[in-house]
Amino acid sequence: MVKSTIIARIADGLPLCASVDDKHSEIELQQQKQQSKIIFRKLTVNSEIRASIESGQYFLHYFIDNNICYLCICDKSYPRKLAFSYLDEISKEFWKTYGNDVMKLSLRPYAFVQFDISIQRIMRLYLAPRASSNLDKLNNELQDVTRAMTKNIEDLIYRGHSLDRMSNLSSDLRSESIKYKKAAKRINFDALIRQYGLFGGNYFDD
16 A cells, blocks of 8 residues: 655755644654655656655655656555556646645745545555556556666665666666677577588597
């Protein structure tokens, strides 16, 4: 299930709103909420618009739209497609309500805390992954999240990994390059066997 939601501005990482969670969730998700602040600081205009960051028994999924980052903390078992569909609904509702005000430099942290009412309403709709409305979302092919970047929180904090699109592209290119080299070696080896295999057999026959 979706456990918590945070909305922040990309330009300066300013938190605009967060769901008001119960005391148990506040304690349980304390580490993940601290990690979300690190993620916000790492985000730039070049960052992937969708990503999933693994953290213990949770995933931190985020979606960027109009230079605003919408992040939710979910159980690992919660379908990623539903998580991004949830964030998409949150983003549309938030922008429709506050779009003209979110970039004001005079804003204070959590200036739109009243949006929690909308967050709680939408969150309730996504509580049960097997509810008929959510099954429809899971079956909807329009929202393809299979290529959303997936990272481990330790890679971001301790290994300096980036959330930039070019970083992900470079990683994909390296992976494809390695596959290509392995395939090329195999093809060359097979060609050598075909070329010299019969000759080798004749040599030993002599």
